[in-house]
Amino acid sequence: MKEIQDIVRAYGVARQLNKKTALATVVQVEGSAYRRPGARMLVTEDGELTGAISGGCLEGDALRKARLVMTQQKALLVTYDTTDDDDSRLGVGLGCNGIIQILIEPIVAEDLNNPIALLSAVISQRQQAVIITLFSLQNRLGFQPGTCLLLPEKGDKRGDKYPLELSELLEKEGNQVLQSKKSLIRNYQLQDKVLSAFVEYLHPPVSVIVLGGGNDVQPLVQMASILGWSVTVIDGRTNYAVKTRFPTADKVLVAKPQQVLENITVDAQTVFLLMTHNYNYDLAMLRQLLPLPVVYVGVLGPKKKLNQMLEELESDGMEITPDQMQKIYGPLGLNIGAETPEEIALSAISEIKAVLAGKEGTFLRQKPQAIHERSVVNTPIPVGSSQPVSDEVI
Template sequence: MKYTYSVLEHLASRDSKYLATIINVEGSSYQKEGTSMVFNKDGSSTGLLSGGCLEADLYERIKLQDPSFTSFSTLYDMSSEDDLSWGQGVGCNGTIQVLVERLTDQLKRHFITLSAKLNEGFEVTLIKKLTANYQLVGYRFVCEDGTSFGTLNEITNSESSSLTKEFPFVYFKASQCYYFSQLFSPPPKLLVFGAGPDAIPLVELTSGAGFKVVVCDWRPGFCNEDYFPKAHQLVIGNTKELICQTKPNNHDFVVIMTHHFQKDKELIHQLLPMKVRYLGLLGSLARSQRLLEGVQPPKWVHYPIGLSIQAKDPHEIAISILAELIQVKNRSTKTELMNI
C-alpha cells in the first residue's frame, strides 16, 4: 500500500518519465496485478515490480525502444529455477506481463486528478484497453462520485462488469481486445484515541505503513507534534468533541488506548452505533468485557487488541496491532465486484 501512494506522489514530478504496471500474472509472483513503478529520466525509480530481480532489465528494455514510443508490453517468465533467459533464474514459478507507458503531460495531469479524488475520500478505478498483442489503446478513470476522465471514450456495462478484484485482466473475443482494471482506494484512516507514551510507536509504525493517522486526546500536553510528528492530524477535546470532529465512518480503523476506564467506556458507547471497519480495545480481556458491560460486540470489535505474538513492550504491542490492522485491511471476498 505504501508503495502505491509513493508511486502516485512521484508520478507528477518533472523527472518522472515512464510508468510500468503489472497487468497480468499467471502462477505465483512477488507482486500482483496493479503493482506499479516509475522510472525517472536518469534511470532511478520509485516502487518495485518484483523483489528487485527484474527492474534493471526492464529499464534496459525501455532504452531499446524507439524514442517516440508511447507504450509497449513485455513478458517475464520466472517459473524455472535454472531459466537464465534474461540473466536471473529467480524461480518464482510464474509469469508476469508488464505494460510500460510514457508519462505524457496529459497522463500526469490525470494522475494528479486521481490523487485529488483519493484525498477527497473517493475510490477510483482505472480501466485500460489493450489490443490483442498488448498495445495500449486508451484508458479511463472512473470515480466513485460518478465522474470519469481519460482518453477512452466509453466502456460498456458488459465489459466493466466482467472486471473484478480477482480477475482484473479480461480478453473479449468479440472486440479482440483486453481490458485491465486497477482499483485505487483512499489511504485508510486510523483514529487513535489516547496520546500516551505507548501510542507513539503505534503512530510511527502505522503512518509508515500507509495509514492516515489521527491522534485524539483531551490533553494538549500529550497530543502535540513534539510527540507525534508523523500524525496526519491532532485533535483535542472531550470524548464527544473528539467523535464530532473526527466523524468516524464504516471505512475507518479505530484504536482505543486512553488508559482511562470511564473515557474508554464513553468512546465505545459512541462508536458502536457507527459500525466502523475496525475497533480495537487495548487492555486485558477482563477489562474489555467490563467496558462492554456484558454485551456481545460485533465481529469488527477486537479485544484484546492485536495479533497474538506474546508482545511485551510498547513497540512489540504496536507491531501486533499493526499486523492486525493490515490483516483486516487486506481481507476481501473473492467475488466482490468493482463498482464501475
C-alpha cells in the first residue's frame, strides 16, 4: 500500500508541474521475478520514477517504452522473458527465471476514472477494495483496456473501460476476491479474442497502536512509518505523548486506558503493542484488547510479567479462551538476539509482518519451495459459460 500512496503523491506533484505521466503495472508473472503482480511504477516524461517493477533491471527499458506510451497515448503490454540465458538483448542482467508481463498506461488527467484516480479512491478510505486490470496477451499491439474497475468493500463501483459483456463476471470475481482476500488472474474468451483480468485484492495499511511513549518506542515508530504503516502513539503522560518526540507518527494522543478505544478505529489490519513499562496500564489495556477481533497484541517485557497479568485477569473472573491466547505475543518480537531499542523495534516489526502474512518468520534458506507461489495460467472461460476452471492465485 505504501507504493500506491507514494505513486498517488508523486502524480499530484507531476500534475501540478504539467508533466505527462504513465503507470507501469506488473500484471502477470510466470516463474521467478523480483516483484509480483500488483507492483507499480509511475513514470514522468522527464524520467522520474516512483515505485518499482523489478530490482532495478527493467526500469530503464520500461522508461523508454513509457515515453512512447505518453507520446502515443495508448496502453502497451510489454513482455520480459528472463528464462533466456542470454538476456543481453534487453541490455540488462536480469538474474531471474520467469516471464514478466508489464502493462504501461498513459495517465489522462481529464479522465475521472484513470488508473491514478482509481488508486486514489482506494487509499482515501480505510477499507478493502479490488482493482481489476484487463489486458490482452493475444493481441499485444491492439487495445489494452488497462486498469478499468474499482470495487470497494463499501460504496459504488468505479470504472468504464471494460467490455459490457464482462461486467457481471468481473463484479462476481471481484466479490469473490474480497471474500478470499487473495488476488487472482482469470482469462476470458470473447468471441475471437481472449482477455486476461488481474483481479487484485487491496487492503488498508497496517495500523499500529503503540501504548507507551518512551524513548524505546521512537525507533519502532520510525521503522513502521518507513513501511507505510499508520502509527498511533498513546500514553497517559503529557510529557511523553508529544508530537515532536514522534514526528513520523500519524497521531500522538494522551489517554488513560479506559479512553484509548474511544480514539481509534479497530479493524483486521490493526495491531497493538503494550510498551508503557507500566504494569497497571498494560494490564488495563490487555483486559480491553482480548475480546477484540484483532490478530496481534504484542507485550513488551519478560514472560513472567505476561503470565502474572493473565493470572490476575483470570482471578478477577475473566475467562481467557485459546483463541484469545493465540493473539498475544509476549515477549513481543522474533528471536533475533535483539538488545538495543532499534534491534527490538526490528524484531517487533518483523513479527507483526509475519503474523499478518501468515508466515512463520523462519530463514528463507530453510524453505524447500520457491519464495513465492508459482502461478498456473488457467483455461479461458467462454463468456456466458459457467464452466469452472482453475484460478491463477497471486
